[in-house]
Amino acid sequence: MNQKLIRLQLLGCGTLSLLLAAEWTYSQYTLKQLQTLLEPRPQTESPAEQLPNIADNSGSAETYSDIVDRPLFVEGRKPVAETNPTDNLQTQDSGQIDDWELIGVYDKNNKPTALFRKRNEAKKFLKITEEQSISGWLLKQIHADNVLLQQGSQEKSVVLRKPRAQVKPPVPGKPAVPPRPPQPNAVAKPIEPVPNENPENINDN
Structure with a gap:
């Protein structure tokens, strides 16, 4: 047991x-x-990564001028072709000066510039400065609302085309009120003279 x-x-x-x-x-x-997990690990030197180069997108003054020179509301907004200063006395385009209309006057680099457009071709523009020619005419002076052209002894002033007046569309639901016709002046009727009573007839009565 x-x-x-x-x-x-x-x-x-x-x-x-x-x-x-x-x-x-x-x-x-x-x-x-x-203990193995708590032990500090030796730091390995990793190669320094090279940062990508960022292109400078800030536009210069020339880029801003190119943007200003692009005509508005034109397909493509391509810059208007500049004339060559050395060809001041040569004809820049065939045709008459009446085929062109002045649509703008502005300053570029403190230099007045005139902007023309071909009447028959809505997408054809031309900008010139003083002492440059267009259709055989030399641009002499640029003013705020017109330019002065010269061909030999002839001078011609081209007025700046004014923008069309905007007509407000009619309000939906309200009929358009037609303009009232001018009322004719009322002709005053001549006043008929009152016949004078004969004093002799009064005395006889």
Whole structure:
């Protein structure tokens, strides 16, 4: 009886010893892993990345002048062809000067410039400065509302074309009121003179 009890106690003590040894081994293994994770890693020098070059999109004064020179409401908004200063005395375009109309006067680089447009060709423009020619006429002076052209002894003034007056569209739902015709002046009728009574007839009565 006592021997069996002693054997059971020895077996229980051995089993507990094995469990304690396994637990200690597992704790040591976990501690090593934790230390490995907490150790500082050596920093590796990575090559410096080169930043991309950003193009400068800010326009210069010449780019701004090109934008201003592009005529509005024209398909493509292409810059108007400039005349060559060395060809001042040569004809820039065939045809008569009456085929061109003056549609604008502006300053470019503190230099007055006149903008012409071909009457029969809505998309054909020409800008010239003083001492340059158009259709055989030399541009002498540029004013705010007209330009002065010269051909030999002849001079011609071209007036700046004024924009058309905008007509307001009629309000929907309201009929358009026609303009009232002017009323004729009433002719005053002459006043008929009252016949004077004869004093002799009064006395006879």
